Amino acid sequence: MPQQRPEAGDRPGQGFHCRALLTVLLAVASPLAARSAPATTSTATAPAVAAVMAQEARAMASAVIGNLGEGYSFQIDDRRHLVYVSALDKRTSRYVMSVLGAYCDMERQMLFAGGQLWNPVILLPTLTDFRRLSPDPKVLGFYRYSTHTLMSISLSNVLIHEFTHALHHQDQAAAGQHHAIWLAEGLATLFQQSRVKAGTLEIRTDSSLSTVRKAIQEGKALPLTELLAMDQAAFMKRAEICYLQAQSVLLFLYRQGKLRDFYLTYKETFAQDPTGRMALEKTLGRKLTDIEAAWRKWVASQDIRRSGSSAKAHLGIRMQADENGVMVTGLLAGSMAQTAGKLKVGDVITSIAGHDTPSAAELTLVVASLLPGETIDIAILRQGRPMIIQQLLGAARP
Numbered sequence: 116m117p118q119q120r121p122e123a124g125d126r127p128g129q130g131f132h133c134r135a136l137l138t139v140l141l142a143v144a145s146p147l148a149a150r151s152a153p154a155t156t157s158t159a160t161a162p163a164v165a166a167v168m169a170q171e172a173r174a175m176a177s178a179v180i181g182n183l184g185e186g187y188s189f190q191i192d193d194r195r196h197l198v199y200v201s202a203l204d205k206r207t208s209r210y211v212m213s214v215l216g217a218y219c220d221m222e223r224q225m226l227f228a229g230g231q232l233w234n235p236v237i238l239l240p241t242l243t244d245f246r247r248l249s250p251d252p253k254v255l256g257f258y259r260y261s262t263h264t265l266m267s268i269s270l271s272n273v274l275i276h277e278f279t280h281a282l283h284h285q286d287q288a289a290a291g292q293h294h295a296i297w298l299a300e301g302l303a304t305l306f307q308q309s310r311v312k313a314g315t316l317e318i319r320t321d322s323s324l325s326t327v328r329k330a331i332q333e334g335k336a337l338p339l340t341e342l343l344a345m346d347q348a349a350f351m352k353r354a355e356i357c358y359l360q361a362q363s364v365l366l367f368l369y370r371q372g373k374l375r376d377f378y379l380t381y382k383e384t385f386a387q388d389p390t391g392r393m394a395l396e397k398t399l400g401r402k403l404t405d406i407e408a409a410w411r412k413w414v415a416s417q418d419i420r421r422s423g424s425s426a427k428a429h430l431g432i433r434m435q436a437d438e439n440g441v442m443v444t445g446l447l448a449g450s451m452a453q454t455a456g457k458l459k460v461g462d463v464i465t466s467i468a469g470h471d472t473p474s475a476a477e478l479t480l481v482v483a484s485l486l487p488g489e490t491i492d493i494a495i496l497r498q499g500r501p502m503i504i505q506q507l508l509g510a511a512r513p
């Protein structure tokens with residue numbers, strides 16, 4: 116297998132060893148894993164292969180469901196070769212499939228055109244099952260390379276991050292490559308902060324670039340030669356800067372319209388230089404020291420603060436800390452939350468408008484950065500089940 120590294124979730128620094136269910140998955144997944152890469156890198160799968168994959172998808176979904184018990188159903192996206200097994204309600208399930216479907220098309224079109232050798236499994240369990248199956252209590256999701264399985268209770272950023280790993284993994288396997296950790300995590304972090312809108316990618320840079328800018332100012336950013344050459348252990352050791360710095364380098368390329376060029380060149384030159392230095396120098400036509408100087412200058416020049424309206428959005432809830440996010444303990448009289456009647460006391464909010472909300476302070480910041488009158492997605496856990504609700508935001512009273 117080209118790739119066997121333990122994956123980290125969005126809270127970096129943790130390795131994973133998940134057994135039980137994944138043992139079953141591994142057994143089902145192995146015939147697929149053993150299939151060799153096709154000669155072409157076309158996204159279209161030959162009809163015979165597609166039929167086998169469709170059959171395998173159903174076998175895999177049944178095996179996973181059999182192991183999880185009641186309350187689960189599966190959906191198969193045969194066009195994209197994706198297997199969904201979830202404890203979500205129908206509406207949320209359809210929503211997640213349409214979101215991931217859009218990312219899948221976009222990411223494959225932009226970067227990961229390599230053969231689809233297997234059906235990645237997207238498992239969206241109940242919180243209880245997630246905690247049982249994930250040995251790390253701090254993460255909201257993870258992707259296992261060995262079983263091609265993504266498991267997530269997040270329905271937003273973490274899910275997109277891990278889904279990007281799943282797609283990238285296939286593209287690497289099709290090329291017989293195992294890409295550098297900075298590239299794998301940089302891409303996953305880049306896409307997790309983006310939204311697919313009308314077939315284009317809108318990348319948010321909000322707080323991450325300001326973190327990198329601060330690190331540069333304080334001399335804590337890594338020299339690019341060091342970042343590029345890092346192995347998994349070194350990368351995770353300095354995770355708090357590595358993820359965001361890797362992302363910022365890729366965003367720097369994306370903004371110049373060079374991300375795809377870079378990625379294709381990286382794959383071409385992989386045998387000579389798996390760190391990506393050669394690919395960066397070829398793509399931008401400059402030496403790495405010059406690229407590094409230009410990247411630092413670019414980061415420093417970014418205006419990160421939101422401009423525009425001074426009106427701040429307001430949700431209107433009372434809340435308290437919860438280990439999985441922020442729990443709603445009350446709805447303020449006359450607020451949008453109360454009048455819309457969608458949020459309920461006891462719901463645990465895990466993300467708002469695609470931003471994770473691990474604490475009340477972060478939730479308040481996220482809401483304050485949105486505009487009154489916007490309808491946003493709020494990801495919640497209601498009695499332990501992930502759900503998405505759409506909520507219109509009100510304005511904060513001055």
Ligand SMILES: [Zn+2]
Nearest residue numbers: 123124300303
């Ligand atoms: Zn990751």
